[in-house]
Amino acid sequence: MLCKRIIPCLDIKDGRTVKGTNFVDLRDAGDPVELGAMYARQGADELVFLDITATVEKRKTLVELVRRIARELDIPFTVGGGISNISDVHALLDNGADKISINTAAFRDPGLLRSMAKEFGSQCIVLAIDIKQEDDREWYVYLNGGRTKTEMKAMDWARRGCDEGAGEILLTSMNHDGTRQGFALGILKEMVDELSIPVIASGGGGELVHFKDVFQKAAVDAALAASIFHFNEISIPVLKVYLTENNIPVRK
Amino acid sequence: MNERLPLAIIKYNAGNIQSVMFALERLGVNAVVTDNISQIQQANKVIFPGVGEASSAMQYLRERGLDQVIRELHQPVLGICLGMQLLCSHSEENDTSCLDIVPVQVRKFISESGEGRTKAPLKVPQVGWNNIYSLRTKLFDSVLEDSFIYNVHSYYAESSKYSIASCEYGVEYAAAVRKDNFYGVQFHAEKSAGVGAQILKNFIEL
Numbered sequence: 001m002l003c004k005r006i007i008p009c010l011d012i013k014d015g016r017t018v019k020g021t022n023f024v025d026l027r028d029a030g031d032p033v034e035l036g037a038m039y040a041r042q043g044a045d046e047l048v049f050l051d052i053t054a055t056v057e058k059r060k061t062l063v064e065l066v067r068r069i070a071r072e073l074d075i076p077f078t079v080g081g082g083i084s085n086i087s088d089v090h091a092l093l094d095n096g097a098d099k100i101s102i103n104t105a106a107f108r109d110p111g112l113l114r115s116m117a118k119e120f121g122s123q124c125i126v127l128a129i130d131i132k133q134e135d136d137r138e139w140y141v142y143l144n145g146g147r148t149k150t151e152m153k154a155m156d157w158a159r160r161g162c163d164e165g166a167g168e169i170l171l172t173s174m175n176h177d178g179t180r181q182g183f184a185l186g187i188l189k190e191m192v193d194e195l196s197i198p199v200i201a202s203g204g205g206g207e208l209v210h211f212k213d214v215f216q217k218a219a220v221d222a223a224l225a226a227s228i229f230h231f232n233e234i235s236i237p238v239l240k241v242y243l244t245e246n247n248i249p250v251r252k
Numbered sequence: 253m254n255e256r257l258p259l260a261i262i263k264y265n266a267g268n269i270q271s272v273m274f275a276l277e278r279l280g281v282n283a284v285v286t287d288n289i290s291q292i293q294q295a296n297k298v299i300f301p302g303v304g305e306a307s308s309a310m311q312y313l314r315e316r317g318l319d320q321v322i323r324e325l326h327q328p329v330l331g332i333c334l335g336m337q338l339l340c341s342h343s344e345e346n347d348t349s350c351l352d353i354v355p356v357q358v359r360k361f362i363s364e365s366g367e368g369r370t371k372a373p374l375k376v377p378q379v380g381w382n383n384i385y386s387l388r389t390k391l392f393d394s395v396l397e398d399s400f401i402y403n404v405h406s407y408y409a410e411s412s413k414y415s416i417a418s419c420e421y422g423v424e425y426a427a428a429v430r431k432d433n434f435y436g437v438q439f440h441a442e443k444s445a446g447v448g449a450q451i452l453k454n455f456i457e458l
Contacts, residue, residue: 001382001383001420002378002380002381002382002403002421003380003381003382003400004380005380005381040445045380045381070270070271070274071274071277071278074275074278074442074443074444074445074446074448074449075402075443075444075445076402076404076440076443094270095270096270096271096274098268098271098404098443121303121304121305122377123303123377123379123404123405123406124303167377167379168379196363196373196375196376197375198375198379198380221375221379221380222380251381251400252400
């Protein structure tokens with residue numbers, strides 16, 4: 001049976017992981033390669049590396065980093081952050097990334113999704129969408145790491161992205177992100193029911209039960225989290241045992 | 253310089269070669285990525301990787317005469333993902349005639365929930381980890397039944413007497429096939445953690 005996936009996300013700046021971790025057994029927790037390899041050993045199903053490096057100049061180091069990660073890691077990984085054209089994608093995939101995630105650039109030019117899917121196949125194109133529920137109860141798409149509001153409704157953009165050739169949707173609720181109060185079950189469930197491609201839930205995972213809920217109630221294909229894994233508040237082996245006990249299929 | 257290459261990876265217009273190279277490197281194997289016909293013919297083992305689309309891959313192989321070269325290989329050959337599908341007879345992906353080495357049809361997963369089906373519609377492609385069973389041949393030595401492997405695919409090879417591993421996603425299909433010296437795995441062995449490494453190691457040691 002196809003398993004539900006647990007995906008730690010690592011933020012990268014200038015080639016280093018950004019958020020602190022409290023893993024005492026790592027020589028260098030700031031090294032994305034070492035941290036990623038540790039998650040792989042713990043049983044993470046996939047990893048996402050999100051590059052938040054500000055300058056174009058320093059982004060060149062990302063390709064080198066991707067190569068180092070690919071050399072070390074024996075599970076799939078996605079690279080995202082600031083990807084805006086086909087040649088970015090070429091460089092990342094050629095150096096061993098399995099998938100790329102694209103956000104703002106795809107929104108500005110949805111044709112980019114189509115041309116990327118044609119060139120590389122939908123399976124390696126993850127459409128990341130940041131959304132926020134406003135006072136009118138509607139979910140709106142935000143760009144530029146959540147700084148820019150749009151008038152686009154979340155479902156309309158997700159549907160369009162799917163039609164243009166995205167292979168997966170990575171949906172982050174800004175209302176839930178960082179709260180550790182659980183995932184945005186309602187909108188996630190709507191997306192899962194509506195779209196024919198896998199949906200990855202992001203934002204709000206803080207306790208074991210949140211992961212059970214997002215798989216059972218929203219039926220997502222994968223759940224992503226960052227700090228709770230980095231600070232070892234939830235360890236991946238413990239999470240997987242818990243999900244198995246709750247009859248959720250996960251890789252053992 | 254007439255030494256036989258231990259392992260050649262066939263270079264063509266379908267990606268993920270770098271990941272396969274790295275996986276072999278982790279096993280301490282030096283592989284050469286090549287589309288040089290005599291290098292491929294003289295290698296001890298050949299890996300035929302692939303992520304991409306069937307008809308354009310077949311066209312590329314035919315234009316370079318690589319299709320006939322692959323058919324005539326006598327050493328162990330391992331097709332991975334699209335590489336495995338191309339070893340089969342025919343693929344529903346753009347109605348493509350493949351290499352026809354393993355007489356099996358490649359079909360598309362049906363995403364619609366058919367009449368009378370109560371199950372939720374399948375997401376296509378299948379993305380993620382699934383378990384393989386009914387494991388046969390040396391390729392799966394030391395691999396436990398129901399081990400997990402990583403998949404990304406919209407098309408699958410039908411179950412047949414050539415299946416040496418099975419998997420289930422809406423239908424039961426061939427997770428791996430073998431005919432004579434030709435092996436194929438649908439999953440990404442190079443991205444399937446320790447299980448995948450064991451399978452690659454078994455192939456190298458065939």
